[in-house]
Amino acid sequence: MTANELPTTQAITLVSAPAPYVLAIDIGSGSTRCSLYDAYARPIKKRIAKADHLFVEESDGTAEIDADLIVAEVADVIGQVVEGIEPGLIRAVVMDTFASSLVCVDARGDALTPCYTYADSRSAGHLAQLRTRLDEAEVHQRIGARLHTSYHPPRLLWLQDEHPDVFARTAKFLSLGEYVYAKLAGIEGAATSTMAWAGILNRHTCELDDELLAAVGVERSRFAPIVDPDEPITAVSPDVARRWPALEGAAWFPAVPDGYASNVGVGASAPDTAALSAATSGAIRVIVDGTPDVLPSGLWAYRISRTQSILGGALNDVGRVTLWLQATLAPLSYEEIDELLRAAPEDGTPLMLPFLTGERATGWAGSARAALTGVSSASGPRELWRGAAEGIAVSYQRVFEQLHEVSPGIERVIASGGVTGAFPSLMSVVAQALGFPVQVVKVKRVTMRGAAAIALSVLQPEHPLAIIPQTARTEPDAGQREYYDDLRRRFDEAYAAIIAS
Structure with missing residues (x-):
């Protein structure tokens, strides 16, 4: 099929949509969305659902949300979207979420805390402490991110000081996407990009940074194994097929940050194309091979896999x-x-x-x-x-x-x-x-489409995606x-x- 023969990203009816299908979920700051996409990453008409929510925000810097509320929202929108779909057509489930996020989980897998969001700044005092103890420029070059309240290191110190009992009872520190997957499908695994956006992944080794973890007093074993985006998880709980028969046999791709999905969703997945987002906040990002030897002081560089990184600033x-x-x-x-x-x-x-x-x-x-x-x-x-x-x-x-x-x-x-x-x-x-x-570019729900495209690139790597309509330059x-x-x-x-x- 030539480029001129490819369809656009316009939604298509279920009866006309070629399989395989991908169920994509987007957890944003203001809502949870779910949609079904066809083999060209086109949304399927009448197979979309949405649940609104809000962060709990206070003058002391609190910005959090009930993690179990999000689990319930995701379960509900999945049920609405997959109802009546025959088993075997949906080959993958994929998710993107706002980044970064943190949920403390006990040994039974239950949340001990709300989900602390990227906007929570109660760790500002602990951030100041870290900046006096660590060489921030050196940390930035290793991690690809500056020390900041939106990342895990100061928040983990804050938890130890302000909630020591909770910290001691925490078996795992999970992102929101990991927690949702664990609750709904019994899945353990953190996307490479999720750990990078948390500010604790060494961008050169693609492993958790032991030096930074030691500085905040947390062992590596309290985080989930790291999974690349081309490593979907098929060993899921049997409860998935019982609850949603349409998802029987589907591979679950690790939840990724919305910034990564957004780049893919608008077609900026190669080093020659930068994606500029302009919403309530904004960013410019580019996906590159490897990672730069030296990173400019104003940018971040998040690993998205062992072979690629996403560079930019927000x-x-x-x-x-x-x-x-x-x-x-x-x-x-x-x-x-x-x-x-x-x-x-x-x-x-x-x-x-x-x-x-x-x-x-x-x-x-x-x-x-x-x-x-x-x-x-x-x-x-x-x-x-x-x-x-x-x-x-x-x-x-x-x-x-x-x-x-x-x-x-x-x-x-x-x-x-x-x-x-x-x-x-x-x-x-x-x-x-x-x-x-x-x-x-004119495409709706770019992050959710991007998540679907990530999954489709693994399911059918040679199959083209729909053309994204563009305006004049x-x-x-x-x-x-x-x-x-x-x-x-x-x-x-x-x-x-x-x-x-």
């Missing part, structure tokens, strides 16, 4: 900035926003450092907050919106600059996420800042380069004066 605030502007400071119509973001830049536009909830890449200043400078009596909603968009674009540029340095083979940047649909002209500003073309205008170079200079100066200091 932004806390992208869509969150647009929501804040519309709700508080500078509400405009979508037509007005589209017009002003497509227009040429203007001198005198206010400068925004868009860190409403702290900074991840590239400076990792978790306590940073947004700043507006250059505001005058002539600055209205349009000028504030433009300044915020330029601040977001420069934040992407700072990540892309380091990413391109370590992965110079990047030829394409493809963008996806809710912001690209709500504010498509923002990608014009981003392309100008990057000095690189940006192309938006947004090309940077060389005539605006001088403005954006000066914008970057002003951004860096403001960052150094307000945040770095």
